[in-house]
Amino acid sequence: MAETSSSLHSPAYVFLLRAGHRLRPLHQAHAHIIVSGLHRSRSLLTKLLSFACSAAATRRYTLLLLHSIPEPDSFLFSSIIRASSRSSSPSSSLLFYFLMLSLPVPPSNYTFTSVLKSCADLSASRTGISIHSHLLVHGFDQDSYVQTALLVFYAKCGDLVVARKVFDRMPERKVVAWNAMISGYEQNGIGEEAIELFHKMRDAGVLPDSATMVSLLSACAQVGALSLGQWVENYVMENGLELNVVLGTSLINMYARCGHVRKAREVFDMLPEHNVIAWTAMIAAYGMHGHGLEAMQLFDRMRSEGPLPNDVTFVAVLSACAHSGLVCEGREAFESMSRDYQLVPRVEHHVCMVDMYGRAGLLDEAMWFIRERIQAEPGAAVWTAMLGACKMHKDFDLGVEVAERLLTIEPENPSHYVLLSNIYALAGRMDRVEKVRNVMIRQRLKKQTGYSLIEIDNVPHVFRMGDTSHPQTMQIYNYLEELMHKIRNAGYMPETDSVLHELEEEEREYALRFHSEKLAIAFGLMNAGEDVVIRIVKNLRMCRDCHLAIKFMSVIACREIIVRDKHRFHHFKDGECSCKDYW
DNA sequence: GTAGGGTTAG
Numbered sequence: 142m143a144e145t146s147s148s149l150h151s152p153a154y155v156f157l158l159r160a161g162h163r164l165r166p167l168h169q170a171h172a173h174i175i176v177s178g179l180h181r182s183r184s185l186l187t188k189l190l191s192f193a194c195s196a197a198a199t200r201r202y203t204l205l206l207l208h209s210i211p212e213p214d215s216f217l218f219s220s221i222i223r224a225s226s227r228s229s230s231p232s233s234s235l236l237f238y239f240l241m242l243s244l245p246v247p248p249s250n251y252t253f254t255s256v257l258k259s260c261a262d263l264s265a266s267r268t269g270i271s272i273h274s275h276l277l278v279h280g281f282d283q284d285s286y287v288q289t290a291l292l293v294f295y296a297k298c299g300d301l302v303v304a305r306k307v308f309d310r311m312p313e314r315k316v317v318a319w320n321a322m323i324s325g326y327e328q329n330g331i332g333e334e335a336i337e338l339f340h341k342m343r344d345a346g347v348l349p350d351s352a353t354m355v356s357l358l359s360a361c362a363q364v365g366a367l368s369l370g371q372w373v374e375n376y377v378m379e380n381g382l383e384l385n386v387v388l389g390t391s392l393i394n395m396y397a398r399c400g401h402v403r404k405a406r407e408v409f410d411m412l413p414e415h416n417v418i419a420w421t422a423m424i425a426a427y428g429m430h431g432h433g434l435e436a437m438q439l440f441d442r443m444r445s446e447g448p449l450p451n452d453v454t455f456v457a458v459l460s461a462c463a464h465s466g467l468v469c470e471g472r473e474a475f476e477s478m479s480r481d482y483q484l485v486p487r488v489e490h491h492v493c494m495v496d497m498y499g500r501a502g503l504l505d506e507a508m509w510f511i512r513e514r515i516q517a518e519p520g521a522a523v524w525t526a527m528l529g530a531c532k533m534h535k536d537f538d539l540g541v542e543v544a545e546r547l548l549t550i551e552p553e554n555p556s557h558y559v560l561l562s563n564i565y566a567l568a569g570r571m572d573r574v575e576k577v578r579n580v581m582i583r584q585r586l587k588k589q590t591g592y593s594l595i596e597i598d599n600v601p602h603v604f605r606m607g608d609t610s611h612p613q614t615m616q617i618y619n620y621l622e623e624l625m626h627k628i629r630n631a632g633y634m635p636e637t638d639s640v641l642h643e644l645e646e647e648e649r650e651y652a653l654r655f656h657s658e659k660l661a662i663a664f665g666l667m668n669a670g671e672d673v674v675i676r677i678v679k680n681l682r683m684c685r686d687c688h689l690a691i692k693f694m695s696v697i698a699c700r701e702i703i704v705r706d707k708h709r710f711h712h713f714k715d716g717e718c719s720c721k722d723y724w
Numbered sequence: 725g726t727a728g729g730g731t732t733a734g
Contacts, residue, residue, distance in 0.1 A: 191725095220725065254726045289727035320728040355729040390730040421731040456732040463733085489733040496734065525734045708734075 148182035157189055162196040171206070186210055187217045194224035200233060207237075215241075215249050223255040231259040235268060248275070250284040257290040261297040269294045285311060289318050296325025301334075316350055324356040332363035351382050358391040365678030365705060367399035368599035386412055390419045397426030400676050400703045400710060417448045425457035430710045431719045433465025440474075452484050459493035463500055464709055464720070471497045491515050492522045499530020504539065521551045528560055537568035555586035591681040593661035597668045604660040613664065621655070621663040628693035636686040656687050658704060666698050675702040682707045692716050 148154065153174045160166035171189060179185055186206070193203045203221070207213060218241040225234035238256045241248060248256075253276045260269030273291060281287045288311050295304035308314070308322045319342045326335035339357050342349065349357075354373050361370035374392060377384060384392075389412040396405035405426045412419060420443045427436035440458050443450060450458075455478050462471030475494055478484045491514070498507035507530055511519050524547045531540030544561035551557060558581045565573040581587075592605045602611065611617060658679050665675040683691075683706045695702050695713040702713040712719035 216725080223725070249726090251726045258727080284726090286727050291727095293727070315727090317728045322728090324728060350728095352729040359730075387730045392730090394730070416730095418731045423731090425731065451731090453732045460733060487733095492733040494733095522734050529734070 148179050148185050151177060151179060151185075153177045153179050154185060154188075157185065157192070160192065162192055164193075164196050167192055167196060183210075183214070183217070187220050190217065191220045191224040194221045194233060194237075195228050200236070203233070207240075213244075213246065215246050215252070218246055219249055219251040219255065222252055222259075226255040226259040226262075231262050234259040235263075235265070238272075242275075248279060250281045250287050253279075253281055253284075253287045254290040257287070257294045261290075261294040264298055266298040266300075269298065283312070285313055285315065285318070289321050292318065293321050293325065296321070296329065299329060301325060301329055301331070314345070314347070316347055316353065319345075319347055320350070320352045320356060323353065323360070327356050327360040327363065330363065332360035332366075335360035336364070336366065336369065349376075351377075351385070351388055354382065355388055355391045358388075358395040362391075362395040362398040365399055365594055365676075366596070366601065367401070367676065368596055370395040370399055384411065384413075386414050386416055386419050390422045393419065393422045393426060397422070397429065398705065399678075400705060402426055402430045402432065415447060417451050417454060420447050420450070421454045421457050424454065424461060428457055428461030428464060429708075430712070431464050431721075433461050433467045433470075436461035436465075437467065437470055450482060452478075452487060452490070455484065455486075456489045456493060459490055459497065463493050463497035466501055466721075468497060468501050468503070488520055488522055491519070492526050495523055496526040496529070499526060500533065502530075502534050504530055504534060504536055508539075521547060521554070521557075524550065525557075525560075528564070532560070532564060532567065535567065537564055540564040541568065553586075555581065555588045558586060559588050589681060591657050591679065593657035593680075594678045595661040595665045595676065597665065602661070602664060604657045604664065606657050606660075607655045608657065608660055611664070613667075616667065617660060617663050618655075620667050621659060624663060624666070624694060624697065625659075625690070627697050628690060631693055631697055633690060633693040636684075636689055656684065658683060658687050659690065662691065662694060662702060666694075666700065675700055677702070677704045679704060679706045683711065688718065688722075692718055 153170070156173045157170040160170040167189065174180055174182070174185055174189065190203060190206050193206060207221070210217070218237060222234040222237050222241070225231060225237060234256055238248070238252065241252070253272070256272055257269060259265070260272060276282060276287055276291075288307055292304050292307040295301070295307060304322065304325050308318065311318055319338070323335045323338050323342070326332070326338060335356065339349070339353070342353070354377060358370060358373055361367070361373065377388065382388065389408055392408045393405045396402070396408060405423065409415070409419065409423045420439070424436050424439050424443070427433070427439065436458065440450070443454075455474065458474050459471055462468070462474065471494070475486065475490065478486060478490070494510055494514070495507045498504070498510060507527055511523060511527065515523065524543050528540060528543045528547060531537070531543055541561070541564055544557065544564050547557045548561065558577055562574050562577040565571075565577065590605060592603050594601055594603050596602070604611065608614075658677050661677050662675055665677070669675060683704060688711065691702055691704065691713050693716065694700075696716040704711045704713070709720065
């Protein structure tokens with residue numbers, strides 16, 4: 142095919158560049174290329190095709206274009222595969238890849254990085270695994286770019302063991318490879334591993350960059366590692382890493398999830414630019430701390446001076462309303478979503494609405510919403526929210542009905558059984574409680590075990606219920622006994638409801654007194670400085686009894702106690718909780 | 725022309 146050096150200086154090329162990713166101008170540029178007699182220029186056609194792929198032009202058009210080119214080469218295929226892998230329909234790149242193989246045109250290392258990225262983004266695990274074997278056949282398994290793409294593919298598909306294998310076998314690990322592995326752990330909810338790998342990275346003498354810090358902060362947010370998060374902020378400042386909107390958002394999220402809403406807001410105000418993700422993160426931050434009014438104020442400001450809210454923003458807004466009892470505001474936001482922003486409510490939004498009505502005690506409204514406003518068959522998440530409401534407001538009949546429906550939808554989920562047995566217990570149906578427990582034992586369903594984490598002098602300590610592994614165990618239990626005695630004298634009465642059947646059989650003897658958050662608080666009161674706020678991170682929801690006990694503890698110990706549970710924050714102070722018992 | 729980064733319900 143004729144290639145003239147002039148084709149890249151031709152007016153047609155300028156025309157093409159100007160067209161960019163817009164479809165109609167691309168058609169015009171195509172016409173221009175033909176009219177100027179440059180339709181044999183491979184570089185121009187490659188560029189045109191790549192633009193067409195990024196524009197997610199109709200597949201018909203791109204295929205037509207492709208077929209009009211005689212003997213397309215490896216470079217051309219790699220270009221369009223890369224362009225499609227970054228477009229809104231990455232599956233096209235798989236199509237082009239298999240077309241390439243069938244011709245056959247030999248793939249290159251560039252081909253594999255792109256096509257693996259598509260598999261990762263599509264979670265196309267079977268296809269990705271077969272492509273793994275292709276790249277072995279073509280001898281690209283030692284290419285560090287291909288290896289990193291492969292690692293990311295396995296991590297995105299959730300196979301961290303294989304991802305780690307790829308990582309460990311890399312002869313040379315640059316910062317990008319470390320970042321990919323750290324991010325992989327974090328994205329899969331294994332924040333501890335992400336943090337551990339970060340320490341290994343430092344030991345290996347690899348200098349972290351901004352992307353490392355973003356993933357690391359997410360990991361800190363996940364596990365509640367405040368001191369490491371603060372270290373990261375320091376590092377960023379001292380090493381002159383630019384506080385851009387991505388890094389800033391990660392920092393906001395870390396502070397919010399580690400209990401420091403005010404610091405989160407400071408970072409938000411510091412950012413040079415605010416996109417929809419940064420706004421959403423800050424609204425969510427207020428929401429999870431029960432600061433519904435602040436969340437709504439910020440949302441109003443966003444509507445008047447910020448970017449357009451997206452569906453994630455509305456999840457944050459509705460959740461904030463739900464956790465603060467802002468029913469009218471929430472209802473209006475829900476309507477506004479489709480009316481003003483043409484956003485289609487998804488399951489998450491429905492769940493928030495049901496949760497919002499439910500928490501507020503408007504169980505009829507919640508049921509009405511499920512019946513009338515949800516088009517398809519409501520999923521398990523919606524019923525879980527409904528069940529939570531029944532439990533909170535002690536509507537046992539409805540609760541049992543809902544729980545049984547949940548079990549038919551997701552019979553393999555142990556937490557539904559726990560909820561159902563709780564509802565039966567609250568309703569006094571002990572016979573049913575035993576039945577449910579037996580089903581669980583027969584099916585070997587085990588509920589998650591709870592733990593609580595507290596940092597003292599930047600060192601994290603983890604406690605589990607009835608934990609005796611800590612070196613200070615004796616002192617902690619003695620201290621806790623004494624504390625429980627004091628709060629009983631102050632008027633605390635154990636909420637025995639909560640003892641029932643949240644526990645496995647052998648754990649019952651520990652009952653309520655030694656739930657992990659109580660152990661962590663006792664340990665914190667013993668070891669933290671006088672005026673230090675006690676901060677606990679718990680992986681499950683708190684039970685009613687702990688919630689009540691901690692209110693008393695905040696008075697007796699004269700201390701502010703902040704607990705993050707599975708869903709939100711509780712700030713205990715002077716005998717009250719910021720959630721206003723609204724959780 | 726190649727690999728890695730932030731927000732969301734229960």
